[in-house]
Amino acid sequence: MKQDILLQTEHLHKSFDNQEVLKDISFSLTGGEVVVIIGPSGCGKSTFLRCLNGLEDIDGGRVIFHGEEISAQKKKMHLIRQKIGMVFQSYDLFPHLTIMENILLAPMKAQGRQKQEIEKEAEELLKRVGLFEKKNAYPRQLSGGQKQRVAIVRSLIMHPDVMLFDEVTAALDPEMVREVLQVLLELAKSGMTMLIVTHEMEFARAVADRILFMDKGIIVEENTPQEFFESPQTERAKQFLNMFH
Ligand code: ADP
Ligand code: MG
Numbered sequence: 001m002k003q004d005i006l007l008q009t010e011h012l013h014k015s016f017d018n019q020e021v022l023k024d025i026s027f028s029l030t031g032g033e034v035v036v037i038i039g040p041s042g043c044g045k046s047t048f049l050r051c052l053n054g055l056e057d058i059d060g061g062r063v064i065f066h067g068e069e070i071s072a073q074k075k076k077m078h079l080i081r082q083k084i085g086m087v088f089q090s091y092d093l094f095p096h097l098t099i100m101e102n103i104l105l106a107p108m109k110a111q112g113r114q115k116q117e118i119e120k121e122a123e124e125l126l127k128r129v130g131l132f133e134k135k136n137a138y139p140r141q142l143s144g145g146q147k148q149r150v151a152i153v154r155s156l157i158m159h160p161d162v163m164l165f166d167e168v169t170a171a172l173d174p175e176m177v178r179e180v181l182q183v184l185l186e187l188a189k190s191g192m193t194m195l196i197v198t199h200e201m202e203f204a205r206a207v208a209d210r211i212l213f214m215d216k217g218i219i220v221e222e223n224t225p226q227e228f229f230e231s232p233q234t235e236r237a238k239q240f241l242n243m244f245h
Contacts, residue, residue, distance in 0.1 A: 003030045003031040003032055003033070004030065004031055005028045005029070005030055005031075005064075005067075006029055006030060006031045006033075006065070006066065006161060006162055006193055007028070007029040007052060007063075007064070007065050007084070007162055007193075007195075008027065008028040008029070008063070008064040008065075009025055009026060009027045009028075009051070009052070009061060009062065009063050009064070010026050010061050010062045010064065011024050011025075011026055011060060011061035011062070012024070012025040012026070012027075012048075012051060012058055012060070012061035012062070012063065013025075013058065013059045013060030013061055014044075014047055014048075014051055014056060014058050014059055014060075015059050020217060021044045021047050021217050022044050022047060022048055022051065022217045023216075023217040023218050024061070024218070025048065025061070025217075025218070025219060026061075027212070027219065029162065029193060029195055030193075031161075031193055032191050032192075032193055033193055033194075033209050033210065034188045034192075034193070034194045034196065034207055034208055034209050034210075035194070035195050035196070035208065035209065035210045035211075035212060036195075036196045036197075036198060036204040036207065036208040036210075036211050036212070036225075037195065037196070037197045037211075037212045037213075037214055038197070038198065038199065038201075038204060038211065038212070038213055038214070038240070039213055039214035039215050039220075039240070040215060040240060043214045043215050043216055043217065044214060044216075044217045045166070045197045045214055046166050046167075046197065048214070049086065049164045049166050049195065049197060051063060051071075052084065052164060052195070053080070053081050053084040053086055053164060054070060054071070054077045054080060054081060055086075058071050065080060065083070065084065066161075078110070082106075082110060082111065082158045082159075082160065083158075083159075083160055083161045083162070084160060084161070084162050084163075084164065085155035085156065085158060085160030085162070085163045085164065086155065086163070086164040086165075086166065087148070087151050087152055087155055087163070087164070087165050087166070087168050088151075088166050088167075088168070089166060089167045089168060089170045089171050090171060091144075091147045091148050091150070091151035092151075093139040093147055093150060093151065093154075094139070095138065095139050095140060096138075097138075097139075098135070098136050098137065098138055099126070099131070099134050099135050099136070099137055099138075099139070099142070099150050100119070100122060100135040100136060102139070102150065102154060103118075103122045103125075103126075103150065103153055103154050103157055104118055104119065104122060104157075106154065106157070106158060107157050107158060110158075111158065118157060121157060122135070122153065122157055123135065125153040125156055125157060126150075126153060128153075128183075128186070129149040129150075129152065129153055129183050130149070130179070131146060131149055131150065131153075134146065134150075143176055144171065144172045144173065144176055145172050145173075145175075145176025145177070145179045145180050146176075148168055148169070148172065148176075148180050149179070149180060149183055151168075152168075152180075152183055152184075152187075156187075161193065162192075162193040162194070162195065163187070163192055163193070163194050163195075164194075164195050164196075165184065165194065165195070165196045165197065165198070166197045167197050167198060167199065168180060168184070168198075169181060169198070169200060170199065177200065181200060181203045184196065184203075184207060185203075185206065185207055188207050194207075196208075201229070201241075201244050204225065205225045205226075205229055206225075208225045209224075209225075210222065210223070210224065210225075211223055211224070211225050211228040211229075213228065213232070213234070213236075213237045213240070215236050215240070220234050220236055220237060221233050221234050221236075221237045229241065
């Protein structure tokens with residue numbers, strides 16, 4: 001069955017001052033698809049994700065979500081952002097709130113949902129990421145990997161249609177990387193539509209339906225994981241991959 005395009009850009013341009021950071025990016029993400037973006041530091045990956053959920057204004061082109069141009073709808077942006085979840089490298093949980101309180105905050109405030117209903121759901125999600133017993137703990141009592149898993153739950157409870165992940169394991173100690181990647185793998189298996197920026201090549205290969213290789217603000221190469229890792233088409237991609245051997 002052919003799925004519909006969920007999120008899309010057409011000729012997206014973004015500059016900071018006089019530096020063009022994203023140069024004419026056309027891209028689409030289909031429902032249920034998992035796409036991984038890889039590329040050197042500074043090539044524009046984070047900026048691209050931030051443009052997709054309206055955290056950055058764009059200078060040209062369009063961002064289209066469910067067939068509607070969202071780059072032109074400032075007023076609806078807060079609603080759109082609930083439907084496009086994003087998890088970053090830093091997990092910025094509120095230190096004075098428990099894990100459960102951190103998770104309940106946004107669905108109660110932004111979606112007006114009842115505490116009882118979402119508490120049950122939060123418990124289920126915490127079980128899914130192996131953190132049920134931490135629900136009454138405070139963020140300082142958790143490891144980096146555990147906090148990052150809470151950040152993922154906090155996003156999922158908003159019932160997003162698509163999840164953007166920006167180097168979510170980059171700040172973690174190696175032993176905690178795996179537990180977070182495992183959560184992403186399971187989320188992908190469950191059918192969540194995902195766009196993931198990562199430098200974890202093995203993980204990228206395992207999780208991705210499609211790989212985008214970005215360099216200097218351009219999508220240089222777009223391929224299946226197998227093709228990309230075994231026979232990259234461009235010199236730039238070859239050079240980049242060589243750094244990981
Ligand atoms: P990546 O995530 O691939 O490492 P970024 O999207 O963070 O790359 O950055 C791309 C380029 O845009 C870099 O040259 C960076 O310095 C620049 N940049 C990112 N955010 C800003 C900003 N808020 N103001 C000015 N320049 C920025
Ligand atoms: Mg980045």
